[in-house]
């Protein structure tokens with residue numbers, strides 16, 4: 001193999017730049033040319049490429065976002081779009097591709113590989129941590145730290161005014177950020193998509209806190225929680241049922257996707273980038289690199305897509321005990 005391409009696709013996540021850097025530097029180390037594809041599959045369809053050398057990726061290990069930009073591409077969902085993409089790869093003599101993204105990006109990669117037998121390796125990059133085959137996705141640790149830092153600040157104002165805050169964190173289908181940031185920031189209740197704990201339970205718990213002398217509280221809510229109410233409706237519901245509480249809402253939003261990656265994410269990105277290039281040079285394809293018990297491993301991309309995720313029950317129990 002003489003030329004490998006790398007792209008970032010789907011939602012951006014801190015650590016993507018560190019992964020690009022790692023892929024590029026590993027290519028340079030093994031004397032393979034490296035091409036960056038701008039804007040994910042959209043740039044692939046348009047042939048929007050740039051040659052990357054070891055020096056092109058100076059000073060990006062600490063940067064949030066992605067220098068290659070990211071996009072969602074409707075065109076790549078069509079046969080014609082993928083045909084155009086393949087033409088550009090052939091024209092440029094690119095022989096394999098590293099896709100940094102989430103499960104949607106991996107689905108696209110698998111379909112492309114089936115159609116054109118084109119070697120692809122995936123690096124899981126999403127703040128949601130909802131990918132089977134790795135204990136951590138790129139960006140998750142940074143997003144968690146950002147959420148905890150923000151909730152800490154909300155706690156200061158909550159306790160000064162004896163208020164109850166509902167804080168919404170990212171996670172439409174996965175409660176990893178909510179559960180871990182919730183435990184890390186000492187939340188009273190944590191509402192996640194995986195478990196329906198029931199609104200009565202939350203009311204009971206908040207009532208009990210008041211009785212036992214807590215004057216302020218934080219409830220962390222994942223975007224996709226199962227209560228059937230959004231964060232504003234939840235706040236209203238509690239206000240109506242527990243008039244003794246002064247309730248406020250804070251939605252953390254896109255700040256959770258940004259910022260300088262944590263050391264953990266930088267190290268993870270560096271390890272996964274090197275592994276992805278080494279797998280390609282070993283003639284492997286359709287694999288996703290990941291972390292398990294702090295070892296770098298690989299899983300078939302198909303398995304990673306359909307594997308699903310499960311929530312840590314022990315952590316839920318710890319969270320319960322902490323609200324005593």
Ligand code: ATP
Nearest residue numbers: 010011072073076077101102103104105107108126
């Ligand atoms: P995140 O988890 O952060 O949302 P993602 O990689 O899952 O990241 P998606 O928007 O789901 O993000 O997917 C990224 C891109 O992958 C899509 O815009 C599309 O171009 C491509 N893709 C997804 N599913 C398919 C598919 N079934 N066929 C072809 N391409 C697809």
